[in-house]
Amino acid sequence: MARVHTYDALVVGAGGAGLMASLYLGRHPDVRTAVVSKLYPTRSHTGAAQGGIGASLGNMDPGGDRPEWHTYDTVKGSDYLGDQDAIEVMCQDAPEVVYELEHMGLPFSRTEDGRIAQRRFGGHTKDFGEEAVRRSCYAASRTGHAILQTLYQQCVRHDVKFFNEFHVVDLLIEDDTCRGVVALELATGELHVFRAKAVLLATGGHGRVWEITSNAVTLTGDGLALVARKGLPLEDLEFYQFHPTGIYRMGILITEGVRGEGGILRNSEGDRFMEEYAPNMKDLASRDVVSRAIYKEIRAGRGIDGKRYVHLDATHLGREVIEKKLTEIADFCRTYLGIDPVDEPMPVQPTAHYAMGGIPTNIRGEVMADETGRVVRGLYAAGEAACVSVHGANRLGTNSLLDLVVFGRRSGDAMAGYCANADLLPGGEEDAEPAREELEAIRTREEGERAADIRTEMQELMMHNVSVFRTGELLEEAQETMADLFERSRHIVVDDKGSEFNLDLTEAWETKGMVELAQVITECALNRTESRGAHSREDFPKRNDEEWLKHTFAYRRDGRIDIAYKPVTITRFEPKERKY
Amino acid sequence: MNVAFTIRRFQPEVRDDPYYETFEFEAEPTDRVLDGLNHIKWHMDGTLALRRSCQHGICGSDAMRINGRNRLACKTLLREVGAEVTVEPLMGFAVLKDLIVDFDPFFEGFKEVKAYLINDEPPPEKERLQSPEEAARYGDTSKCIQCGACTGSCPSFWPGSGFIGPAAIVQAHRFVFDTRDTGSEERMAALDEREGVWSCRTIYNCTKACPVGIQVTRAIGEVKRALTWDET
Numbered sequence: 144m145a146r147v148h149t150y151d152a153l154v155v156g157a158g159g160a161g162l163m164a165s166l167y168l169g170r171h172p173d174v175r176t177a178v179v180s181k182l183y184p185t186r187s188h189t190g191a192a193q194g195g196i197g198a199s200l201g202n203m204d205p206g207g208d209r210p211e212w213h214t215y216d217t218v219k220g221s222d223y224l225g226d227q228d229a230i231e232v233m234c235q236d237a238p239e240v241v242y243e244l245e246h247m248g249l250p251f252s253r254t255e256d257g258r259i260a261q262r263r264f265g266g267h268t269k270d271f272g273e274e275a276v277r278r279s280c281y282a283a284s285r286t287g288h289a290i291l292q293t294l295y296q297q298c299v300r301h302d303v304k305f306f307n308e309f310h311v312v313d314l315l316i317e318d319d320t321c322r323g324v325v326a327l328e329l330a331t332g333e334l335h336v337f338r339a340k341a342v343l344l345a346t347g348g349h350g351r352v353w354e355i356t357s358n359a360v361t362l363t364g365d366g367l368a369l370v371a372r373k374g375l376p377l378e379d380l381e382f383y384q385f386h387p388t389g390i391y392r393m394g395i396l397i398t399e400g401v402r403g404e405g406g407i408l409r410n411s412e413g414d415r416f417m418e419e420y421a422p423n424m425k426d427l428a429s430r431d432v433v434s435r436a437i438y439k440e441i442r443a444g445r446g447i448d449g450k451r452y453v454h455l456d457a458t459h460l461g462r463e464v465i466e467k468k469l470t471e472i473a474d475f476c477r478t479y480l481g482i483d484p485v486d487e488p489m490p491v492q493p494t495a496h497y498a499m500g501g502i503p504t505n506i507r508g509e510v511m512a513d514e515t516g517r518v519v520r521g522l523y524a525a526g527e528a529a530c531v532s533v534h535g536a537n538r539l540g541t542n543s544l545l546d547l548v549v550f551g552r553r554s555g556d557a558m559a560g561y562c563a564n565a566d567l568l569p570g571g572e573e574d575a576e577p578a579r580e581e582l583e584a585i586r587t588r589e590e591g592e593r594a595a596d597i598r599t600e601m602q603e604l605m606m607h608n609v610s611v612f613r614t615g616e617l618l619e620e621a622q623e624t625m626a627d628l629f630e631r632s633r634h635i636v637v638d639d640k641g642s643e644f645n646l647d648l649t650e651a652w653e654t655k656g657m658v659e660l661a662q663v664i665t666e667c668a669l670n671r672t673e674s675r676g677a678h679s680r681e682d683f684p685k686r687n688d689e690e691w692l693k694h695t696f697a698y699r700r701d702g703r704i705d706i707a708y709k710p711v712t713i714t715r716f717e718p719k720e721r722k723y
Numbered sequence: 724m725n726v727a728f729t730i731r732r733f734q735p736e737v738r739d740d741p742y743y744e745t746f747e748f749e750a751e752p753t754d755r756v757l758d759g760l761n762h763i764k765w766h767m768d769g770t771l772a773l774r775r776s777c778q779h780g781i782c783g784s785d786a787m788r789i790n791g792r793n794r795l796a797c798k799t800l801l802r803e804v805g806a807e808v809t810v811e812p813l814m815g816f817a818v819l820k821d822l823i824v825d826f827d828p829f830f831e832g833f834k835e836v837k838a839y840l841i842n843d844e845p846p847p848e849k850e851r852l853q854s855p856e857e858a859a860r861y862g863d864t865s866k867c868i869q870c871g872a873c874t875g876s877c878p879s880f881w882p883g884s885g886f887i888g889p890a891a892i893v894q895a896h897r898f899v900f901d902t903r904d905t906g907s908e909e910r911m912a913a914l915d916e917r918e919g920v921w922s923c924r925t926i927y928n929c930t931k932a933c934p935v936g937i938q939v940t941r942a943i944g945e946v947k948r949a950l951t952w953d954e955t
Contacts, residue, residue, distance in 0.1 A: 182776060182782075182784070183784075183826060183830065185782070185783065185868075185869050186774075186776045186777075186782040186783065186784045187776075187782070188776070188777060188782070190777070190781050190782055190868075191777050191779070191781050191782070200849075242846075242848075242849055242850055245850040245851060246842075246846040246850075246851065247840060248839065248840025248842075248898070248901065248903060248904070250858065250861065250862070250865040250897075250901075251850075251858075252855075252858070253853055253854060253855045253857075253858050254855075255854075255855065256852070257852030257853050257854050257855075257857075258849075258850055258852065259850050282865075283862075285781075285866065288781060288866075288868070289865065292865075292867075293840075296833075296838060296839035296840065297839055297840070299833060299834055299838070299839055300837075300839040300840075300841070307827075330819065359776040359777045359778065359782065360761075360775060360776060360777075360778055361776045393779075395778075395779045475779070478780070478798055478800070479753075479755075479779075479800070480753075481753070481800070481802070593765070593766070593769070594765075595765030595766060637769055638768060638769030638770050639769050639770040639772075641734070641736040641737070641770070642736065643735065643736055643819070643820055644772045644819065644820040644821075644823055646764075646772055646773075647764075647769035647770065
């Protein structure tokens with residue numbers, strides 16, 4: 144038996160994008176809205192973002208700032224793969240959404256005259272690349288936390304209906320029309336069918352596909368896996384950002400701000416190796432460049448003690464800078480490393496951080512059914528789970544929080560408009576049956592492997608073969624091993640045979656989805672025979688606009704992965720070589 | 724190092740009463756208590772139930788009692804707590820399964836004290852101005868991650884007599900002292916109850932328990948003073 148609920152609009156995921164969409168849906172009292180999330184909303188990973196949200200307010204620079212400059216920087220940062228119409232929309236909307244967040248109560252850091260304070264961030268410039276500009280609006284080093292809290296508080300104020308700790312396990316789609324989802328209530332193990340005219344997937348990223356990641360343990364790409372299982376495409380999955388400085392073994396992020404304040408990367412010989420890889424920008428070159436340099440040093444045997452890390456040295460900055468400007472980082476170092484960054488360098492390695500690719504959408508958040516741009520009626524996606532595409536091949540810092548609120552808002556509005564004219568499609572408890580069968584098969588299986596063993600092998604494989612540096616050989620090897628992992632993931636066993644809070648079962652379900660996703664990522668990476676942004680092929684080291692200035696659309700169909708392409712939208716910035 | 728985790732288990736579908744179970748395994752002194760719990764869940768006993776997400780102290784999912792103190796499992800290293808680790812769920816909350824407790828009433832409390840910005844005046848075209856000094860008034864309480872470590876450490880909360888608990892007051896404080904907020908009257912009415920701030924006996928457990936270093940008892944004191952002398 145399954146319980147059946149009926150709404151007009153349903154939001155899956157309660158991070159920045161999901162909550163923003165919910166607030167906008169909440170402005171339409173005739174649109175019955177609910178949010179379904181596998182976590183309590185404030186546990187979402189939006190809360191982990193540190194640096195800020197980009198908007199051309201121009202509060203700190205005498206010459207001001209302009210959305211056009213922000214657009215240019217984002218296009219260039221994307222290595223020209225971002226769709227320029229979508230980037231324009233995002234950068235134009237940015238000041239307005241930042242003021243809107245402020246009006247909701249967001250505790251921004253302030254200038255002396257009481258305005259929103261802004262700071263510099265990698266890749267953000269004025270006058271189309273002339274000099275650095277202060278564009279990142281921040282709340283100490285807890286900007287994501289402040290956004291998540293503020294949006295949740297306003298949802299509470301406006302009585303948004305939440306189903307917390309409900310894990311969505313199936314999407315109901317027929318004839319390119321979405322009519323709801325199926326979710327597992329964690330507390331009881333009961334399945335619920337949520338009928339709705341419009342569904343938003345705001346399920347976040349999938350960093351857990353890799354061994355070393357800054358992502359929460361819950362970021363398992365559930366939304367992407369659900370979409371792929373329906374034969375719908377995923378866009379640009381080969382583009383995944385590795386942040387250069389994660390804490391060794393743990394992957395916890397050490398913000399770019401440390402290098403911004405003057406921190407230096409050093410190898411086992413004590414050399415400042417970035418001087419060789421990026422003579423101008425050195426340690427502050429873009430994320431993809433620095434990550435590749437660290438990887439090369441490690442591979443050349445110049446990792447510290449021969450291990451897979453280098454040092455981030457901030458000892459010359461002095462206690463005052465570290466205590467005042469890098470408080471959180473000093474706290475991480477003391478807590479997790481037992482070292483004081485004032486006295487000792489920090490052990491760091493690249494960490495899987497952010498998915499530029501995802502579920503393809505247009506600027507209204509409507510999910511595309513194919514590479515022609517035809518949409519799935521009633522299905523929307525926003526946030527890291529979606530690919531609009533505003534980040535292209537590489538995302539600039541501060542643009543992820545911006546993406547969430549801009550496209551969360553636009554999706555909410557578009558859904559409300561759609562609900563006003565769409566009919567509620569039939570649905571009932573029988574819709575839960577396919578999900579029930581799948582979950583019951585896992586729960587009752589007596590022989591097989593633990594999810595953790597398969598997951599660990601997949602994560603290590605992805606880290607070694609499908610991360611910062613890629614070659615045809617490494618990717619083919621990954622493809623082969625992954626096929627084996629896929630087979631094994633069909634035979635996961637769990638210890639927990641109960642119903643209540645059976646997180647053994649949900650982890651097994653997540654693991655199956657992650658293996659499916661990892662297969663698509665590997666396939667896309669093997670297929671793209673060029674290097675662009677975060678996707679770096681040693682056997683194809685150059686960007687190749689003639690053949691590859693296009694988006695990848697990958698479909699899982701009958702056990703194989705088919706690839707198609709969609710042209711990049713270029714409005715005013717013609718592709719140029721990307722130099723910093 | 725060889726470690727022994729003794730965990731207070733509660734598996735209501737299997738047996739009615741809670742019990743303690745010990746797991747021994749190899750770990751590094753630099754491992755987090757959460758790494759140990761994950762190790763048990765992933766490799767020894769998949770029935771172990773706990774909440775966790777970000778694993779670095781910002782999402783607030785994994786507050787629990789570790790060797791008798793409320794801490795985040797992801798911010799506590801084994802070398803701080805030694806080889807014998809006792810892990811129990813937060814006190815004062817209903818235990819649902821193992822280390823998972825019922826957080827619904829906790830979050831409901833935020834609604835009672837209207838822990839959100841109230842200002843229905845039409846906003847200006849740009850930001851509402853606020854000086855750095857004004858922002859600093861609620862800066863400390865805006866750091867709250869809602870983990871429940873403070874509330875679960877409060878002897879006035881434990882008996883279940885309806886006290887909203889320190890976390891809800893911290894959440895209210897954050898808006899009481901925000902110059903942009905115009906809803907203090909309604910919020911203060913909820914706080915000025917026996918179950919509001921006046922159940923606080925200034926025991927300071929909450930301040931000691933807070934994993935992000937909020938001066939919780941001081942914040943509660945500021946709300947009490949504001950109620951007494953109308954100082955916001």
